[in-house]
Amino acid sequence: MSTKTNFKRIALVAVAALGMGVLSSVPSQAAVSAVTITAVNGTSTIQTGTTGGTSDTRTAATVDVVALVGAGDSVTVSAVAKSIPTGATRVALLGIVETNTASGYARTDIDDTTKMGTSLTLAGASYATDSETIASAVYTMAGGAAGYIGTKFFLQLESGTGTTIAGTYTYTVTVQSISYLAATATYAVSTQTTDVSIVVAALAAASKVASAVNSRVYINDTAATEEDESLSSVATASNTAVGYLYVYLKNASAGGAARESVTVTTNIGQVGDGASNRGRSVVLKYNNDSGESYPIYADGTTGVATFTISTPSVAFGTKTMSFYAVAAKTMTATVATPLLKVGTNSDAVRVTAVDASGIAWSGAAYIYASSAADALIAGSVTPSLCTWDADDARHECTISGVSAGTAKFKIIDAATVALATATSNEVSVVVNANAASTVKLSFDKASYAPNERARIYVTPLDSAGKEIASSTWANLFAAGGISVNGAVTYPAGQPVDSLTAVSVTTAGNASSTTGAKAGSLVYTVFMPAAGGSVTISATGGTSLPLAGQVAVTATATVTDSGAAALAAVTALATTVASLKTLITTLTNLVLKIQKKVKA
Structure with missing residues (x-):
């Protein structure tokens, strides 16, 4: 809004008018009375450093002034800042929302102190009007005859320039009643004040309250590292950090930087801020948009340290690390x-x-x-x-x-x-660096249930039939690789044609998770649903000498579920028959004993 309008700047019109004698000299029987001031606080969402936001008559504070006047009386309204947040420079504007003055005028002072010839508005009408900064605005209301006059004023923060900081902006509104005294042809001035505020709430993006969703804590041996690491250190007391708790505080709005103190407790070791604040239970300062790294120190105690980290708004839970003695007690090699x-x-x-x-x-x-x-x-x-x-x-x-x-x-x-x-x-x-002479195929078991997982091993052997160190053979198999005569299936992620590869790289280490064996390559398959034999076969390739370029096979059995059930039933029947025979024999024996006892 423009601050250069038809509402011109000048100081208190009543004082000027009294000095120049330009106010109405219509006789009055009573002073200005029944003055009521109704103030309603305002809000604003406009803040420096952000886009959008509102600061206009919709969010302005309002002051409704009503007075009973006689002819020649008038009322002036002005405002001054009482308290504003530190660092805020955005000015406030005072303007008219509406007036219920039936006649006379409601106006700002003008440079030549001449009254406006017409009213600003019709009685009761609402309209948008320009405004003046509170440093310049002094509004005058007057009635054309005895009666009630009134105007609702708005007070808002200027939206164009200056710095707005979240907080409460309080202004004192001064209402001066200027009563014409006909008996002495002078004016009596009385003053009333009231405070009104505009509250600028802190934007979510500017909130310093930490969010449990967006905030993080990590333990690592390197400062400012967003990754947890398994830490251990010798327990000998030292001023050298053996690890770090990296705390990263963000608010709930798109991860804006938060600011809260960080409390850390531990049962073993110490945590600090890198300076004098160090201990097993400390409250640490957090003042870094990119996170704070708090050093961990050994204090001579062995064991597993449990660090509990929290802020006033977030409970992070715990992190752990181990502090061990200088010397080992037992060492187990594999x-x-x-x-x-x-x-x-x-x-x-x-x-x-x-x-x-x-x-x-x-x-x-x-x-x-x-x-x-x-x-x-x-x-x-x-x-x-x-x-x-x-x-x-x-x-x-x-x-x-x-x-x-x-x-x-x-x-x-x-x-x-x-x-x-x-x-x-x-x-x-x-140590076996011998060349591969042959290749062996094998299963991890001799028999399987239908659809059971099976592992197929490819193992290069030297001329003595011994397994050799891990290596890669470009053509361990002839074209076509390994063929399977059964309807095996493959796990997710393993190509159905993986067995046809001719190049082989064997593992150096064994793994209970993958089934890998040192010196072998492992394939995983699932056996057929039907019972029978599954045979894999291949021919040695050019990575082997001619003597090794021969056919190799391996066979495993899939148990037929129907045959197994029949065998189980047959075995049960045999057992039952045996039990029946045994019972008959025992019964006959008991009868013979009874006869002998009677005899």
Whole structure:
């Protein structure tokens, strides 16, 4: 709205009029009386930094002024700011909504202090009118004769310029009654005030209240990482962070940044803000749109730490990490890759370790060959550092194969055997880098129920018939790969023609989940619904020597459900007949005994 209109700016008309003698000199029998001021607070949805929003007569505060006047009397209305939110600069406007003044005028002061010649509105009519800033607006009401006059004014925040901040904008409206005193031809002025407010509610997008839906917390070994990680650390007290709780607070509106204090409690270890605020139960400041990372510290206590994180609006639940003793108590080694190649073999041996409290121990673990003779086959007598796998809570050890044979290894919790406090069981691995001479097909079972899952294994063998290290053979089979004489089906995600592949890559490690076996390739199928034999067959390909390029087969049986039922019934009948014979024999025996007793 324009603030330069026919409503011109000037200070209090009554004062000016008194000084210049331009107010009506019509005699009056009474002063201005029965003045009522009815104020209604307003609202506004317009805020700086947002689009849309409303600040007009629909959301304005209103002030309805009614007075009983005589000829020559008038009433002026103005407003000043009483209190506004800190930082707000948007000005307020004062204007007329409607008037019920039947005659006379309702107007703003004009520069030459001359009265308007006509009324602004007809009695009772509503209309849109321009307005003035409260710094300039002084409205005057007067009646053409004795009677009631009244006008409803609106007070709103200017919508074009300035800064609007959520909060309450309070203004004091001043109503001056200017009564003409005929006896002395002077004017008496009395003043009444009332407060009216415009409340600008905080926008949802600007809310600082955290939302449980949009807010997150993570535990990780790296600050500001939006991913949970399985953490463990030596329990020795230290000022170096061993992990972080990354808290990310967002409000309910499209994930806008929130601001709430963060409370963290833990039974073991400490949490802090990276400065002096650190402990097992702390309230931490949150003041970062991108999230805060709170460091975790060891305090000398072993065990599993449970961190409970919350804000005044969100309960995140718990995160955990382990604090283990300096030394391991027990170490249990297993072979992950039993068949090694010459060269590097990662994840060949695995070890799980615990401390005296049974807490997973993730300190530095080392693997070494049990003897110099073993080191000639693989590895070294000098301990080699293993890698900690946090996801699987184990150490994974790499072994370098040197030559064909079997080698034994142990794992310790120190860089030298002399310093070790815990030593694992001894494990053996085989280095076999021989070329593939033949290929073997096999099932994981000899017989299956109808539609039962079956696993088919493809295993390359060396000239001695031994399994060899994991590798890839481009043409282990001749064209057509493996054929099946039964109506097998395939699991989701496995192509129906997968068995026809001629290239084969064998697994290095076994898996109880997938059925993988070290040194073999596994296919999964489902057996036919009908009973009978299922035979798979293939011919060795050009990756094998000529002697190995021969047909190979494997057969498994699917039990016929009907035949099995008949066999069960037959077996039951046989059992019943045997029981009948036994009962007859026992009865005869009892009768003979009774006869002897009577005799």
